Amino acid sequence: MSVTTTTEYVEDVSPGSGALPPRAWYASSDAPSLSLNGTWRFRLSDTADAEDDSFAAPGYDAGGWPEVSVPGHWVLQGHGSPIYTNHLYPFPVDPPRVPTENPTGDHLRVFDLPDGWPADGGAVLRFDGVESCARVWLNGTDLGEFKGSRLPHEFAVGHLLEPAGNVLAVRVHQWSAGSYLEDQDQWWLPGIFRDVTLLHRPAGCVLDFFVHASYDHTTGAGTLRVDSDTDGRVSVPELGIDVPTGEPVTVPVQPWSAETPRLYEGVLATEGERVPLRIGFRTVELSDGLIKVNGTAVLFKGVNRHEWHPERGRALDLATMREDVLLMKRHNINAVRTSHYPPHPAFLDLCDEFGLWVIDECDLETHGFTEQGWRDNPVDDDRWTPALLDRAARMVERDKNHPSVVMWSLGNEAGTGRGLTAMAEWIRDRDASRLLHYEGDADCRDTDVYSRMYASHAEVERIGRGLDGGPRRRRELPLILCEYAHAMGNGPGGLADYQRLFRSYDRLQGGFVWEWIDHGIAHPGLGYAYGGDFGEELHDGNFVCDGLLFPDRRPSPGLIEYKKVIEPVTLTGDGRAGTVRITNGYDFADLSELAFSWSYEVEGEPVQEGTLSVPALAPGESAEVKLPAVPAGAPAGEALWTVRARLAAGTAWAPAGHVVAWGQVPVTERRVPSVAATARPVPGDGMITLGPATFDARTGAVRTIGGVPVTELRLDVWRATTDNDDGAAWQSDPRYGPLWRKLGLHRMRHRLDAVAAGEDALTVRTRVAPAARETGLATVYRWTSDGDRLRLTVSTAPDGDWTVPLPRLGIRFGLRAADRVRWYGGGPGEAYPDTRAAALTGxxxxxxxxxxxxxxxxxxxxxxxxxxxxxxxxxxxxxxxxFFLTARRWTTEQLDAAAHRTDLVPGDTVWVNLDHGQHGIGSQSCGPAPLPRYHLRAQPAKFSFVFSAIDSVSPTTL
Structure with a gap:
């Protein structure tokens, strides 16, 4: 077999050659199929032309080659290394050329046809996803090559199949011309990462079909028409439908929506094949300047979802996809944008089944061309238009029968140009039943929605009020934030403030948090690896870890916060009046599937519980519901009602009792602790005793409280900066973390000015300030006691010109032994000033x-x-x-210095922070900073803490 030069097809801007036209995807029919997933032989070469193609011939001995799993990425299986960049191309930008150093993986699989495989008819070999360019041979015959990593490609192979010993060879190149179209803020992971399947195609089989299932909300009728390239009949037994393909039929139906995902089972039968159908009747339109489904404006409470698994990368199995959908539903998420490529097709089946609105995004992003002012951008170069149209067609044709898909997206961060317009025109001509999305089209020439990323709260409100200006068409369209609230590290902050705006202005139809899951790669030494951990010469660090889920799919505090912020039932009230106002925030569903309960709590302890009768409110309706009388004999103290809305019965996505929404209504206020200053400071042998505490007589530092050793109690203003504190390098806005470091807040010094033991107090005066700066904080610690309890009052006043807010303000100290913590306040998880909605008082x-x-x-x-x-x-x-409470087995400085979790080594001391204030979180790792009302400004402050030994406290006061 002759040597094949690959450079020509690798660098060709065309989508490929030899593949069949795109068509609808379906998981099963009565025609046989054979999965070719599993173990393949594999050979890695450093360059595209390092090896000839003799490996594709029958009889080639690949017994010495290692093995890899397909679906999979070879760089996650011990062959080479992954690379992470946000938008920079990890190769020279010289389109369509790619480097000679082009890792190339030769894959080989020998297979037999199963017993009973039909001898007549044809067969199709299907690849659902290969990154980034592949050439395919079967039994030595060159079938062709393709680009478009997250898109399906099929080859006709029936005439080449043998009963046994079939040799399937696939050469995959990491880089190709297609890589210029796939610069999508993720790991670059070459390989055959989605399913490979052999499909029998009998005579008279279904070639392609399009299910048109609309709904008329004024009549309650659905109209079904199934167009097919092969004549046949369509039956839906539940609806009494049995009609020829191409013939419309109108019948009464229950509509499909994300809240009520009603699917009807049907069959498309042709002479050679029976294909199961799952039909959802719904109509999507732009009406009155709003996105409406079945005549109702919808509010998207969405997420952006990259496909990710910490060990398998983008090679997801069905169980993982199902877990994603269930987690979304259980956290009140109703929409997903498939950033930035069509997902595995089985994911859309799950969205149909469980109910999620989907923006299906084309496999297109050319973000790296921003580095050269978009010069040579492929989407504005006619040579690339066939490749763009091929990508649009493969997305639309594959996914067109999913009711969950309500919008097509042309791609992401690809600038503007003639190629995008050509894609929009093709999609509109092929499918007028959905809307078009693309964030980069600022004039909305090619789109049906005005889409923005990371717009500030103030700008979003201006748009909501119609004060944004711009072209007339844009001003007439609804706004969605296709990306907002960057969920990187601790955060995102400000979610509740965005949601209030969405609920206040009809034009604001919600948004999609960036993003669903951290793309950490499981690593034995680091816990999870991110950019730079594999020796990449060019990378964007942990910017790839910006999700609402941790890599192992545990919900982060950000996801818990988001669930609370977007909950579909609002519960507010007047505790003294004994009423709760319940508002149905669903777009389609009433409240009949929810059961409501109440709990009367004093000082965080439930006193009495019961059920609450709530009418089955229609969407948008509210009702004032009377709460029971305060339980007789309830103890005195801070009291509140907690009202919860739970699933009355199990659903496909959660069990009965799952909490959908909750609210708390205060009844009585908290009793502020008081300590009468009756004990006197008593000096003695270098120490001062005051009530239950001892102090160093020279420095005034507390040494013990009730016999408990206390270490280094002093004012603290520093926190280990969050990703949102540090911000993104390209942002022009101030980034608080760097400003804090510039000011020196991470290296504060404490100067002792005076220690005074008075009649009823020990007073310690200090100045806390950073080296090399004039600014500081005049700080006074005043200790008093009633003999059993000890009160510390801290007073601070800024000294000098403070131009930035403080990270935190409070005290820090160390305890030798503290394994468990009990508290009364917000919980159970973490919360900060602008991430506090989910903090339940208890x-x-x-x-x-x-x-x-x-x-x-x-x-x-x-x-x-x-x-x-x-x-x-x-x-x-x-x-x-x-106050804010933090306790950890390492210092803030150690936390600040750590790059990975494994860098944190527990010490013998538990360091406790009691904070009067914390600066807000925001989402400035990519989005806006915290709103001004969440800034912790340097201004005079006074706060107190009362300490006592637990053994000396009466159980009734715990």
Missing amino acids: RWEAAVDDLQTPYVRPQENGARIDVRWAELGGLRIEGDPA
Whole structure:
């Protein structure tokens, strides 16, 4: 066999050759199929032309080759290394050329046809996803080559099949001309990463079909027409339908929506094949300037979803896809944007079944061309238009029969140009039943929605009020934030503020949080690896870890917050009046499937519980519901009602009792702790005793409280900067983390000015300031006691010109032994000023280790908000006012220095922060900074803590 030069087809801007036209995807029919997933032989070469193609011939001995799993990526199976870049191309930008150093993987699979495989008819070999360019041989015959990594490609192979010993050879190149179209803020992971399947195609089989299933909300009727390239009949037994293909039929139906995903089972039968159908009747339109489904405007509460698994990369199995959908439904998410390529087709089946609105996005992004001002951008170069149209067609034809898909997206961050217009025109001509999306089209020439990324709250409100200006067409369209609230590390902050805007202005039809899951790669030494951990010469660090799920699919605090913010039932009320106002925030569903309960709680402890009768409110309706009388004999103290809405019965996505929404209604206020200053400071042998505490007489530093050793108690203003504190390098806005470091807040010094033991107090005066700066904080610690309890009042006043907010303001100290923490306040998870919606007031308990949030890159985490009192390490601490509580087995400085979780080594001391304030979180790792009302400004402050040994506290006060 002759040597084949690959450079020509690798660098060809065409989509490929030899593949069949795209068509509808379906999971099964009564025609046989054979999965070719499994173990393949594999050979890796450094360049595209390093080896000839003799391996594709029958009889080639590949017994010495290693093995890889298909679907899979060879760089995650010990062959080469992954590369992460956000938008920079990891090769010279010289389109359509790619480097000679082009890792190339030769894949070989020998297979037999199963017994009973039909001898007549044809067969199709289907590849659902290969990155980035592949050439295919079967039994030595060159079938062709293709580009378009996240798109299906099929080859006719029936005439080449043998009963046994079939040799399937696939050569995959990491880089190709297609790579210029796939610069999508993710790991570059070559390989055959989706299914490979052999499909029998009997005579008279279904070639392609299009299910048109519309719904008229004014009559309650659905109209079904199934167009097929092969004549046949369509039957839907439940609806009494049995008609020829191409013939419309109108019958009463229940419509499909993300809230009520009603599917009807049907069959498309032709002379040679029976294909099962799952039909959802729904109509999508742009009406009155709004996106409407079945005549109703929808509010998208969505996420952007890259496909990811920490060990298998983008090679997802059905169980993982199902887990994603169930997690979305259980966290009140109703929409997903398939960033930035069509997902595995089985994922859309799950969206149809469980109910999610889908923006299906084309496999297109050319973001790296921003580095040269979009010069030579392929989407504005006519030579590339056939490849763009091929990608659009393969997406639309594959996914056109999914009711969950309500919008097609032309791609992402690809600039503008003639190629995008050609794609839009083709899609509209092929499928007028859906809307078109593309964020980069600022004039909305080719789109049906005005789409933005990371617009600030203020700008979103201006758009909602119609004050944004711009072209007339854009001003007449609804807004969606296709990306907002960057969920990188600790955050995102400000979700509740965005949601209030979405609910206030009809034009604002919601958004999609960036993004669903951290793309950390499981690593034995680092926990999870990110950009730069594989020796990449060019990378974007942990910017790839920006999801609402940790890599192992555990929900982050950000996802818990998002669930609360977007909950479909709002519960507010007047505790003193004994009423709760319940509002149905669903777009389509009433509240008949929810059961409501109440709990009357005092000081965080339930006193009495019961059920609440709530009418089956229609979407948008509200009702004032009377709460029961306050339980007789309820103890005194801070009281509140907690009302929960749960699933009354199990659904396909959650069991009965699953909490959908909750609200808390205060009844009585908290009693502020007080300590009468009756004890006197008593000097003696270098120490001062005040009530239950001892102090160093020279420095005024507390040494013990109730016999519990206390280490280095002092004012603290520093936090290990979050990804959102540090911001993104390209942002022009101030980034708080770098400004804080520039000011020196991470290296504050404490100067002792005076220690004074008075009649009823020990007063310590200090100045806390960074080296090399004039600014500082004049700080006074005033200690008083009633003999059993100890009160610390901290007063601070800024000194100098403070131009930036503080990271935190409070005290920090160390305890020798503290394994568990009990507290009354917000919980159970972490919360900060602009991420506090999900903090439920109650009594909580956790191990110190479980207070830590395991962000892939360690950073400030784990604060519990609105803590009234906490118990740990033998001490009880009460706050005036309530405080933020953090406890960890390493210092803030150690946390700040860590690059991976494995860098954090627990010490013998538990470091406790009691914070009067914390700076907001925001989402400035890519989006806006915290809103001004969440800034912790350097201004005079006064706050107190009451300490006591737990053994000395009466159980009735716990």
